[in-house]
Each structure stands twice: as structure tokens, then as C-alpha cells.
Amino acid sequence: MTIKPLADRVVIKMVEAEETTKSGIILAGSAKEKPQVAEVVAVGPGGTVDGKEVKMYLKVGDKVLMSKYSGTEVKVDGQEYTILRQDDVLAIVE
Amino acid sequence: MTIKPLADRVVIKMVEAEETTKSGIILAGSAKEKPQVAEVVAVGPGGTVDGKEVKMYLKVGDKVLMSKYSGTEVKVDGQEYTILRQDDVLAIVE
Amino acid sequence: MTIKPLADRVVIKMVEAEETTKSGIILAGSAKEKPQVAEVVAVGPGGTVDGKEVKMYLKVGDKVLMSKYSGTEVKVDGQEYTILRQDDVLAIVE
């Protein structure tokens, strides 16, 4: 079962806490509540969104940082995901 | 009796809880209050909405994810529906 | 005495509770407070509204669904009406 995000949305999967520590990325403040680093698992088609042309520059596999208040959480096949607009993704970490 | 949504709106019918479990889709958090996965039962004509040209890409029969705070609920012929703008639909699940 | 709505507004008359039951349309939740299904009794001329060209697609006699928080209520000749913008009408029921 797959999630196909619409318009300029992407689907991301939170990176596990252990993995986060290993890579040295720890989030400030209330990071225990919800990690902000995530992996992109699906990318919408972009196109005309609210009358403006949007080009998708995120790719599946990108590790990204986002505000923890962005997006909507869903759970599919026992895995939690967040669906958010590409513009709400702050940065790629490499 | 049928509902014909106007402009860029779609009509969706919540997928029953049993069906949701079978398909493996369970929604995070307060999912008991209101499931977020739904089936599209009617699609508006699109066209010029608020001065912008909107093309409808959703089709009747699509299984979709949406924020539970989106749209307006109505009950027609004993069945509950939600009417919302296409842009408030987050993703298609397949 | 007639009401002629301005710009992109329409005038609607709530369908009586009895009539609602007969047609099988019952509204969810706080439906007892105010029914959402209504009949269009007057349609504004459309034209340029807030700098955008608006075309009226609703017709007198259309049965429509709307959010119960939309529009302004008035009472003319002992009959209650609601005046709202065409874009606040969600769907036509047939």
C-alpha cells in the first residue's frame, strides 16, 4: 500500500531516535516530543498550486529538517508518516 | 438523491473502521474520533475559483487521506458525507 | 416585495424540517439548531467582484447545501432568508 501525495505535498517518515543520535543530529528544545529530521518517502507531482506553478525539488531519500508543527500525521501499515507542503521543509541534511 | 459539489469541491464518504483495519490503514492520535481515510463519491467541475483556474485531478472512487478538520459534514439519505475543497485532500492511497 | 442580491451573492430560503425528512436529507451534528439545506430564491448579477470576474452558476430553484455559519440572516414579509456569497454554497442536491 502506497501514499501518493497531491499537488506540492511530500510524505516523510521520521528518522528513529537511535539513528538520529548516531548521525549526530539532535534537535533543540522539546526534541523529545517529536524529532524534526525525516526522510522523504514520496513526492507529489507539483504543478499549479493556488494559481502558482510549483516545481518539486525534493527527491525520495532526501533527509530533511522541518518545523515540528508542520503537516498532518497519518499511520499506514503500522508506520507513521507526515504529509506536508514542500515549502514547509526547511533544509536538506547531508 | 445525489450531491453535486460546486467549483473545486469534492464529496467524500468515510471508509468504515472495519475496512480500515483490513487495509492496514490506521490513523495516528485521535483517530478514534474521526477516520481520515475516505472515498471520493463526487467531484465538482473545477473552473475559475477565486480568480484562478482549477483543474480537478481527483476521480470518483479514489481513496484519499485528509486532515480531520477539513470540510463540512452533511448527512444525505442516512449516509454521512464531507464536502471539502480538492486542495484540502492530502494524498491518494493505493 | 423582493430582495435583489448584489454582486456574487445569492438569497436562499431554508427548506422546512418536514420537507427535509421527506427528501431523506438530514444534517449531521447540531442540525437541530439550523438546517443546512436550502432553496435559492434570488441570484445576484455576478460581474467584477474584488477585482475578479465572477460568473453565477446557481439558478433560482436550486436546492443547495451550505455551511451553517455562512451568510447573513434577514426576515422579509415574515419569511427568513439568508444572503451569502455564491462561493459559500457547497453543493447542489438533486
Next chain:
Amino acid sequence: MTIKPLADRVVIKMVEAEETTKSGIILAGSAKEKPQVAEVVAVGPGGTVDGKEVKMYLKVGDKVLMSKYSGTEVKVDGQEYTILRQDDVLAIVE
């Protein structure tokens, strides 16, 4: 002494309660606080308002319905008036 409204504004005078009853127009709810039906006594020139071209379609003498929360009240020569934007007038009654 006359009031000349600016831009897309109109000046309206509330129709007296007695007159309202005679014409059969009674407003719902908190109508006792402030009647919503009024007569247009002055119309602004229209023109470019907030970067958009506005054409005035209201005329002096029009009987209009408006939301009771619209506009600013003033008192000139012992008569109360309300100044509001043409777009805040909901309908003409005839």
C-alpha cells in the same frame, strides 16, 4: 451640510422602525438593537480602490440590506448615518 463619501463608500440612513413594520421587513435575531434595512443617501465616486477598479452600482434612494456590523456610524445635523463600502451592502429591496 452634506457628506460626500470617498472612494467606494456609500452613506446610508437607517429606515425608521415604524416604516420598517409597514413595509413588512423585520430583521431576525437581535434586530431590536439595530435595524439592517437602510436608504442610500450618498454614493462615492468609485474609481481605483486598493489597486482595483470599482464601479458604483448603488444609487441615492436605493433601499438596502446590510450586515449590522458593517460600517462606521456618524451623526450630522441631528441625523444618524452609517458610512460603509459598497461591497458590504448585501442586497437591494424593492
Next chain:
Amino acid sequence: MTIKPLADRVVIKMVEAEETTKSGIILAGSAKEKPQVAEVVAVGPGGTVDGKEVKMYLKVGDKVLMSKYSGTEVKVDGQEYTILRQDDVLAIVE
């Protein structure tokens, strides 16, 4: 010492209470707190404001009505003034 308002702003001076009574203009409600009728004492140059071309139609000496919540108050050489955008002036009184 003079105040030269910028962009689409005007400087107005409240008309004294005595003068107001003489001319027959009395403001409704909380008029005792702050009169709404004022005289224009300076007019900004207009031009491009927030990406839109604004033409100044108010002139020094105009008697105007405004909402009492508009603008910013300043005191120069012992005289109180209000600086507000031309669009916040409701009407000219003659």
C-alpha cells in the same frame, strides 16, 4: 516646524468641540472620547504604495470624517495631530 506625511498618508487636526457644535456635526456613541471630524493640514505625495499606484484626492483644508480607531496620534508645537492613510478617511463634509 512642519509635518510632511509619507506615501499615501495625510495629517489631520481635530476640529474643536465648540466648532463641531456650531456646524451641527455631532458624532454618535462614544463621541465624547474623541471627535471624528477633522481638517486636513498636510497631504503626502502618493505614488507607488505597496506595489499599487495611489493618487491623492484629499486637499489641505478639507473637512473629513474618519473612524476614531484610525491612524497614529502625534503632538507637534503643542498641537495634536493624527497621521493616517488616505484610504482610512471615510468622507468629506461640506
Next chain:
Amino acid sequence: MTIKPLADRVVIKMVEAEETTKSGIILAGSAKEKPQVAEVVAVGPGGTVDGKEVKMYLKVGDKVLMSKYSGTEVKVDGQEYTILRQDDVLAIVE
């Protein structure tokens, strides 16, 4: 050490209370909390700001009036400054 404001921002320095009294400018109300008259000490380059072309008309040395709620305060080399957008400056005093 110098502050170079970005885009359509200017840097202003509050005029001392003594100087204010001498020039006859006293601000109404809560003027004791924060004077509104200030001197421009740096001007940004203007250019395209939020998709609109902005031309800077303020110059270093201009005495200006502003709302006391505008801008962000900073302290550099022991001197307090406020950084605000040119459009938040109300008027020049001469």
C-alpha cells in the same frame, strides 16, 4: 561598526528627550515610554521586496515620526537603534 539594513529597511536613532522638548515636538499619550521622533542613520538598498519594486525615499539625517510599535530594537556600541521598514515611517518633520 556599522549597521547596513537590508531590503526596504531603515535604521533610526531616537532623538533625546531634551532635544525633543527644545524643538517643540512632544508626543501624545504614553510618550514617556518611548519617543516616536527619530533620526534616520542608515537606509537599505530597496529593490524587489516581496515581489514588488520598492524605491527608498528616506535619506540619512531625516527626522521622522513613527508608530512606537514599529520595528525591532537593537543596541550597537552602547547606542540603541530601531530597524523598521520604510513604509512604517509615518512622516518627515522639518
Next chain:
Amino acid sequence: MTIKPLADRVVIKMVEAEETTKSGIILAGSAKEKPQVAEVVAVGPGGTVDGKEVKMYLKVGDKVLMSKYSGTEVKVDGQEYTILRQDDVLAIVE
């Protein structure tokens, strides 16, 4: 490990309190809570953001002033950063 900001965002690193004192920059008010002066460590590509073309004028190494309420904080490899839009940077200090 590097952070690559997206669209019109920049990544900044707060300048240490000691360094701030040395350079003579002290921030007004609640400066003890969070310093506002920072160094740019990464700059996004700019391009079309919300339908508008944005050109990046900040460079890595710029010392900047910003409102302390701007941006989102993250911690990578034990170092705290803030990611914010270029337009939320107020000024460059030299």
C-alpha cells in the same frame, strides 16, 4: 554533516555572548534570553518562492541582526542553528 537550506532560507549560527561583548554589540531588552546577532553559515538557492522570484543577497560569513522570534531552531553535531527566510534578516553589521 551539512545543512543545505531550501528556497529563500538561510542557516545562521548565534555569535557567542563573549564575542558579542568584545565587538561592542549588545542587544536591548531581553537580550539575555537569546542573542540576535548571528553569522550566516549556509544560504539557500533562492529562485521562485510562493510565485515570486527571490534573489539571495546574503553570503556565508555575513554577520547579521534578526528578530529573536524569527526562524526555527535545530541542533546538528552539537551546534545550535536557526533556519529562517532571508527576508526575516534585518541588517548586516560590519
